[in-house]
Amino acid sequence: MAQQPADTDEASEAALHALAEAGRQGACLVPVGAGIRQHPLEAWDTRPVVPWASTRFQTIRRWSVPDLTVEVDAGLPWEDLNRRLAQHGQWLPVGVPDGAPDTLGGIVSAGVNGVWTGGYLSIRDRILSMTVAVPAFGVVRVGAPVVKNVAGYNLWRLYWATRGTFGIVLTITWKLAALPRATATLTCGDSGSLTGRVWEEAGRWGASIPTVPALAALLLTIHPSGWELVGIAHGGDRAMDRLRRTLGAQVGAGPDVARPAALSDRLVWQARLPREGQRLVLEALSRWGASARAELQSGMVWGYGQQPDGASQEMAQLVARHGGTFRYWDGPWRGLRVPPAEVDMWQRLKTGMDLQGVLPGWRAEAEA
Amino acid sequence: MGVVEDLRRVVGPGFVRTDAALLDAYAQDAYTLAAIRPLAVVWPASADEVAGVVRVLAQHGVPLVARGGGTSLSGGATPVAGGVVVHLSRLNRILRVDPLAGVAEVEPGVVNTWVSRAAATVGLTYRPDPSSQQACTLGGNIAENAGGPHCLRYGVTLNHILMADVVWADGRQSRVGTLSGDAEGLDTLSLLVGSEGTLGIVTRAWVRLEPVAEASATVLAVFGTVDEASETVSDVIAGGIVPAALEMMDNLAVSAVERGQYRVGYPADLGAVLLVEVDGLSEQVEEDAARVQAIAARHGVAHLQRAASAAERTLWWANRKTAFGAMGLISRNYYVQDGVIPRSRLPEALRAIEQVGRQHTIRIANVFHAGDGNLHPLLLYDGRDAGEVERVQVAGHEVLDVCLTLGGTVSGEHGIGVEKRADLARQLTVKEMAFQRAVKDAFDPMALLNPGKIFL
Ligand SMILES: Cc1cc2nc3c(=O)[nH]c(=O)nc-3n(C[C@H](O)[C@H](O)[C@H](O)COP(=O)(O)OP(=O)(O)OC[C@H]3O[C@@H](n4cnc5c(N)ncnc54)[C@H](O)[C@@H]3O)c2cc1C
Numbered sequence: 001m002a003q004q005p006a007d008t009d010e011a012s013e014a015a016l017h018a019l020a021e022a023g024r025q026g027a028c029l030v031p032v033g034a035g036i037r038q039h040p041l042e043a044w045d046t047r048p049v050v051p052w053a054s055t056r057f058q059t060i061r062r063w064s065v066p067d068l069t070v071e072v073d074a075g076l077p078w079e080d081l082n083r084r085l086a087q088h089g090q091w092l093p094v095g096v097p098d099g100a101p102d103t104l105g106g107i108v109s110a111g112v113n114g115v116w117t118g119g120y121l122s123i124r125d126r127i128l129s130m131t132v133a134v135p136a137f138g139v140v141r142v143g144a145p146v147v148k149n150v151a152g153y154n155l156w157r158l159y160w161a162t163r164g165t166f167g168i169v170l171t172i173t174w175k176l177a178a179l180p181r182a183t184a185t186l187t188c189g190d191s192g193s194l195t196g197r198v199w200e201e202a203g204r205w206g207a208s209i210p211t212v213p214a215l216a217a218l219l220l221t222i223h224p225s226g227w228e229l230v231g232i233a234h235g236g237d238r239a240m241d242r243l244r245r246t247l248g249a250q251v252g253a254g255p256d257v258a259r260p261a262a263l264s265d266r267l268v269w270q271a272r273l274p275r276e277g278q279r280l281v282l283e284a285l286s287r288w289g290a291s292a293r294a295e296l297q298s299g300m301v302w303g304y305g306q307q308p309d310g311a312s313q314e315m316a317q318l319v320a321r322h323g324g325t326f327r328y329w330d331g332p333w334r335g336l337r338v339p340p341a342e343v344d345m346w347q348r349l350k351t352g353m354d355l356q357g358v359l360p361g362w363r364a365e366a367e368a
Numbered sequence: 369m370g371v372v373e374d375l376r377r378v379v380g381p382g383f384v385r386t387d388a389a390l391l392d393a394y395a396q397d398a399y400t401l402a403a404i405r406p407l408a409v410v411w412p413a414s415a416d417e418v419a420g421v422v423r424v425l426a427q428h429g430v431p432l433v434a435r436g437g438g439t440s441l442s443g444g445a446t447p448v449a450g451g452v453v454v455h456l457s458r459l460n461r462i463l464r465v466d467p468l469a470g471v472a473e474v475e476p477g478v479v480n481t482w483v484s485r486a487a488a489t490v491g492l493t494y495r496p497d498p499s500s501q502q503a504c505t506l507g508g509n510i511a512e513n514a515g516g517p518h519c520l521r522y523g524v525t526l527n528h529i530l531m532a533d534v535v536w537a538d539g540r541q542s543r544v545g546t547l548s549g550d551a552e553g554l555d556t557l558s559l560l561v562g563s564e565g566t567l568g569i570v571t572r573a574w575v576r577l578e579p580v581a582e583a584s585a586t587v588l589a590v591f592g593t594v595d596e597a598s599e600t601v602s603d604v605i606a607g608g609i610v611p612a613a614l615e616m617m618d619n620l621a622v623s624a625v626e627r628g629q630y631r632v633g634y635p636a637d638l639g640a641v642l643l644v645e646v647d648g649l650s651e652q653v654e655e656d657a658a659r660v661q662a663i664a665a666r667h668g669v670a671h672l673q674r675a676a677s678a679a680e681r682t683l684w685w686a687n688r689k690t691a692f693g694a695m696g697l698i699s700r701n702y703y704v705q706d707g708v709i710p711r712s713r714l715p716e717a718l719r720a721i722e723q724v725g726r727q728h729t730i731r732i733a734n735v736f737h738a739g740d741g742n743l744h745p746l747l748l749y750d751g752r753d754a755g756e757v758e759r760v761q762v763a764g765h766e767v768l769d770v771c772l773t774l775g776g777t778v779s780g781e782h783g784i785g786v787e788k789r790a791d792l793a794r795q796l797t798v799k800e801m802a803f804q805r806a807v808k809d810a811f812d813p814m815a816l817l818n819p820g821k822i823f824l
Contacts, residue, residue, distance in 0.1 A: 066606040066712035089608065113550070122550065125527055136806070137799040144777040144795075146708045148740045150513045150562050151777045151784060151792055152804045152822065154526065157558030160551065178608020210582040211648040212522070238651035272550040274469050299548050323547035337553030341542035346554055349810035353803070362554070 011057040011073060015133035015168045022050050022358045023135070029358050031164040033075065033106025036329075043332035045360065052168055054105045060084060061171055062145075068176040069128060069145060074105025074169045090176045093120035095217070097293055097302045098267040099259035105169045111161025111327055113270065115257050118297030119216035119234065124160045126175045132159060134167035135354045145173040161327065162336060165360050166353055180216070180234030184249035189228035194286035198229055199279065202296050205231050208247055218296040221260050222282065224289045232257060263291050265305025268330040269312065273299045277322025284318060299324070336362040371428040375410050375452070378420035383411040383458075394435070394453050398500075399443035400751075401703065401761065402786050406433070406447035413458040415533055415541060415571035421454055422569065423539035426816055433818050434565040436477065436508030439500040441704050442785030444512060444564045448820055456507050459571060462486050470577045471530065471547065476507025476570045480514075483575065492577040495522040498781070499689040507570050513562030515781035517613040517688070518645075520739040522578070524781070526561045533572040534560060537812040547574060559807060564783050565818040567811040584612065584647035585657040586681045589664040590638050590671040594618055594722075594734075597640035598714040600667045601738040604644070605711045607663060609656055613645040614739030615688055618718075621733040621746065624694040630686040638670070642738065643688055691735040692746065699731070699748035705764050706782040707771030711741040720770040721745050728763040730756075742780035743771065765791060789824045 022029040028045040031052045032038055041049045054075035061071040065088045072081055078094045079101060085091050095114035096102050102112060108130075113122050120126075129143035142155035158166045188201050198220060206214045216234040220227060232254050233243050243249040273281060278299045285292045291304040303315065316326045328334060338346050350361070375384045385391075386408045395403040407430065412418045425432050431451040438445050447453050459475035462482060466472070467490035472483055480501040483494040497516035498504055504514065510532065515524045522528075531545035534556075545557035560567055591597040597616055604614065617625070618640045626634055634641060642664070646656040661672055675681035695702035709717045718734065721743070725732035736744040745767050749760040768778045768791045778784075778791040793801055805823060808815075 064710060064712060066602060067710045068605065068608070069710070111550075121523065121527065125523065134803065137803045140797065140800045140803055142800075142803070144708070146710055146741055146776050146780075148515060148519075148524065148708050148737075148742050148780040149777040150781055151779045151788075151795055153567075153807050154513075154558045154562055155803060155807070157551075157555050160555060160558075162554070177610075209649065210579065211652070212578050212581055235649065235652050236655035238655055239649045242649065242651050272546075272548040274471070274547045276469065277548075325546050325548050325550040325552040339542045341536065341540040342544075342554070342556055345536065345811045346556075348813065349807060352806040352810055 011170050012131070012133065012139040014056070015052065015170055016138060018050070018052050019133060019135050019168070019358055023356045025050070028360060029164070029168070030360055031105065031109060031168050033103035033109070034077065034101055036100045036102050037106060037110035037112060039331065039333035052164070054103060057170070065090070068178070069147070069173060070176055071145060071171055071173040072104055073171055074108070075103050077101045077103050078107060085176060086179060089179045091179050092126065092174050093177055094123050095258040097258070098263070098304070099256070100267070104172055108159055108169055108172060109161070109163050110329065113272065113300055115217050115219055115295055117300050118218055118295045119213045120177060122298070124157070127156055127172060128175055129173040130156050130159060130169055131171045132167040132169050135356065135358050136352060139170065143173070147175055163333070163360055165336065165350070165362060167359065182235060182237045182240040182251065183254045184233040184240040184243040184251045185254040186231035186243070186247055186249045187228065189226060191226040194222060194227055194283055198227065201229055205247060209233065209243070213297055215297065217257055219257055220282065220294045220296055221263060222286050223263060223291045227286070230255065230257060260293060263293065263304050265291050267302055267304050269303040269315070269326065269328050271301045271315070271319045271324050271326045273301065273319060273322050273324035275299060277319070277324050280322060281315065281318055284315070338362060371424065371430050372408055374424040374428070375408065375421060378424060379410055379412050379417050383413070385409050394447060397438040397440040397443060397445040399441050399446065399785060399787055400701070402443045402446050404447045404449050406453045407450055409453045409455055411455050411458050415535065418454065418569055418571050419535045419539045419541055422535050422537065425452060426537065426539060426814065429814070431816050431819050434507065434511070434569045436505030437479065437500070437503045439504045440508065440512065440785060441706065441782040442779070442787040444783050444785040444818070444821060445508070446786055448818070454569065456505070465490055465577070467492060469547070472575050472577055474506050474573055474575060476505060476510070476573065478506050480504050480506065480509060487577045491579065493580050494528065494575060494577055495519065496525045496528055499692065506573055506575070510561055510570050510573060511563060511565045512781065512783045515737065515742065517615050517737060520614055520737065521610050521612045526558065528576045529557065529561055529573055530576055531574040532557060532560065532570050534568040535571055536568050537814065537817050549576065562783070564785060564821050566808055566821055567817065569817070581647035583650040583653040584645055585653050586675040586684060587644045587657055587660055588673045588684060589642040589644065589669045590635065591640050591642070592668065592670050593639035594718050595715050596667045596669070597642050598718055598738070600642060600664050600669070602712050602714050603663045603667070604660055605739065607659065609646070609659055611644050611656070611660065611739060612647045613643065615643040616734065616736055616738035617641050617688065617691060618734040620731060621691055621735040624698040624733065625687050625691045627697040628690055628694040630683055630690055632684055632687050635671070643684055688735070695733065695746050695748060701749050701751040703747040703749065703760050703764055704782070705743070705745045705747065705767045706779050707743050707768050707776060708780040709741045709743065709771050709774045709776035711739070713774040714738065714741060717743060717770055717774055721767055724763050724766045724770065728759045730760055730763045737780070740780070741776065784822045786821060789822065792822065793824055
């Protein structure tokens with residue numbers, strides 16, 4: 001009757017073997033997907049670091065078309081999955097903001113939110129279940145492969161943006177969406193730095209589309225020579241036609257928003273902020289002449305390329321002051337923050353799951 | 369000094385009670401198959417008082433159960449023998465509604481509908497709408513990760529809580545989550561939501577408010593058979609339509625609710641009724657409503673009707689949301705089950721549940737969140753008949769076996785509590801149970817917070 005974890009398959013066996021081997025060698029096992037958001041392995045830990053290459057396993061394990069759920073190996077790139085899902089009119093609304101071929105496990109472990117976060121929620125909210133290899137428990141399933149579940153603690157959330165701290169993610173079960181029947185695109189832009197026009201225009205579009213979410217994505221791109229605002233609406237033909245009539249939207253296949261033409265630099269950080277904070281951060285970035293993208297409905301901001309000296313640090317502080325979160329995908333791994341009141345509890349959990357400390361640890365930081 | 373005196377020093381003498389009649393009133397929540405008289409009930413008025421209470425209880429090694437509205441259907445708020453009930457009803461303020469940020473800051477004793485009402489004054493809404501929303505509290509909703517009819521499209525409590533203040537088992541306090549809705553560092557908030565009061569006590573929460581859609585349409589679809597209705601549900605989902613709500617009631621449930629205060633006038637011989645709500649832009653609503661109606665027609669719908677007014681829509685929802693209570697009109701007692709199945713398996717799940725009822729000669733009504741496969745079979749019984757009580761419990765567990773056999777889970781929204789500890793242990797492997805247990809042991813090593821829940 002119990003859930004069937006993929007206990008005996010090749011990926012599970014390989015992961016358990018790798019954990020045991022790392023334990024024997026006194027090494028730290030770090031999962032690596034496509035390597036796109038990877039911090040340099042040598043700077044990870046004082047111990048020798050052994051990578052766990054998830055890309056060896058890339059199959060679609062179980063796809064229930066009528067339930068709109070799919071279970072996939074963590075090493076499968078998100079675009080490969082979407083190509084397959086399109087055959088039955090479905091997709092996983094990821095849209096990695098630089099269009100890179102991240103693996104689904106990598107997206108989870110690095111906590112990458114995509115361009116559809118405003119319209120389709122954070123990709124984290126589409127995870128229903130995972131199988132994970134944990135030193136103390138072997139291969140276990142966390143969550144359940146149905147769209148609603150409160151049986152036990154929300155353990156799958158331990159694996160979001162924690163880079164293998166609590167185990168190796170082997171498979172992920174996702175809640176899918178139907179591909180939109182029609183698309184409409186709104187655009188505006190200007191040269192020079194960000195002006196009030198951005199917020200006026202975004203506000204006007206939002207006010208004309210009184211529903212939740214107003215748009216599938218509302219993306220602002222800023223770069224040294226100007227800015228562009230793109231709104232993508234998904235829906236039925238008649239709703240899209242209304243946007244054409246009232247807002248002058250282009251109806252038909254939209255631009256590939258996962259690949260911003262204006263940004264050739266590398267994506268190096270991601271932040272998520274409350275609305276007002278997002279605006280202040282974007283204005284600061286524009287003043288600095290930085291390259292960035294933002295999804296204005298969800299508070300997401302993505303920073304590209306080399307930042308001016310000290311800007312990343314200043315940005316991280318600005319984000320924190322406005323109640324946001326900040327993740328670097330560049331330079332050495334900075335660890336995960338734990339407030340002092342929670343350090344003992346998390347330490348006990350980590351020890352209970354990974355007695356030998358085979359997986360990456362974290363740094364407890366003093367509260368600001 | 370005794371524990372009761374120490375508690376009085378923290379919250380004031382009037383806010384610790386030990387009189388038998390009152391303790392008996394706290395012996396149960398809405399799960400009526402378990403009752404335990406607590407040692408005392410205490411009413412703290414602030415987060416610091418909650419922390420003080422927890423520290424006193426930790427010093428004395430006395431366990432506690434946080435209590436909100438006491439509407440848990442799995443016995444989550446059932447007291448622990450020799451333990452103290454910490455009732456959060458004095459922490460009942462809505463501290464701020466920020467329309468620009470779309471956030472409300474609330475205390476845990478705030479009743480769910482108060483938040484929706486406060487949000488409505490600024491044109492926003494708080495989505496999670498458990499049918500118990502007139503009585504259950506935000507603290508209880510967070511602890512149970514509550515759902516509700518309109519969670520199909522907009523997500524459950526977990527998707528609507530941004531940040532919370534918590535008192536831990538050692539009396540220390542911290543703020544978890546961020547106003548951005550993302551986790552920074554270790555995601556303590558996600559563990560806390562749905563933890564049934566076993567990891568920490570929530571003393572304040574920041575919840576997400578959202579704009580109301582421009583238009584909505586509510587469609588009633590009456591079917592001659594349960595199979596036709598459940599096949600319609602499966603096809604709506606498979607068709608990629610995500611209604612705001614998609615609820616189902618079968619004949620027995622309708623026969624009860626039609627004796628209640630909110631009568632829709634359903635035909636007496638119906639097999640099942642679907643209540644489908646779609647929302648969005650007006651054109652989108654028309655398209656989605658038409659698609660839903662066409663699918664229902666394909667499955668032989670007997671009667672289709674769209675709510676013609678806000679009053680009619682309100683009546684239909686009041687009828688649906690009072691369905692559990694209405695069971696009291698056709699049966700002395702009823703036992704609510706809560707399990708989830710993959711949505712495509714709805715027709716066979718309902719047939720299997722009917723079979724369970726027949727086998728144990730228990731009448732089973734069905735009122736549930738069909739769109740996400742969250743079943744709520746209501747098992748009717750007479751509590752005076754010990755044999756029937758036993759049969760109803762066995763049948764309840766067999767209903768959950770049906771869910772597990774079809775690849776589902778033993779709880780979609782009511783939690784494990786005391787009721788489903790054995791069922792959870794059947795759903796999970798031994799190793800998976802050990803993983804769950806490791807979290808409890810790490811956060812509450814002395815087992816002071818709501819012990820005896822979730823785990824056997
Ligand atoms: C008629 C009826 C209909 C219902 N319909 C639904 C529905 O549609 N959807 C749904 O999800 N549920 C439903 N329920 C179940 C119930 O209402 C929910 O589980 C609700 O969230 C419980 O809230 P409460 O305030 O009553 O909590 P309680 O019953 O008082 O407590 C529930 C749990 O929360 C813990 N708790 C309470 N406050 C705190 C706090 N501040 N910090 C930490 N832990 C705390 C308690 O210890 C306990 O474990 C229904 C119940 C009834 C009786």
